Amino acid sequence: MQTTIDVRGMTCGHCEKAVKGALEGLTGVTTVEVHLSAGKVDVSYDDSKVSISDMREAVEEQGYDVVA
Numbered sequence: 001m002q003t004t005i006d007v008r009g010m011t012c013g014h015c016e017k018a019v020k021g022a023l024e025g026l027t028g029v030t031t032v033e034v035h036l037s038a039g040k041v042d043v044s045y046d047d048s049k050v051s052i053s054d055m056r057e058a059v060e061e062q063g064y065d066v067v068a
Contacts, residue, residue: 003052005041006067007059015064022058026050
């Protein structure tokens with residue numbers, strides 16, 4: 001499956017790495033592509049192993065806001 005997450009507060013390369021690392025650390029996430037200027041993150045994942053709410057939590061734990 002694939003989803004796009006809207007993330008507020010990403011402004012630099014460090015932000016991009018923090019969000020990407022948090023998502024890639026989740027079991028079931030296969031690819032993460034961060035679009036810094038657009039504030040969007042494309043995620044490919046196995047929905048039997050990880051949920052969108054898990055991904056949202058991982059991003060929010062890094063200090064960023066996820067827009068529903």
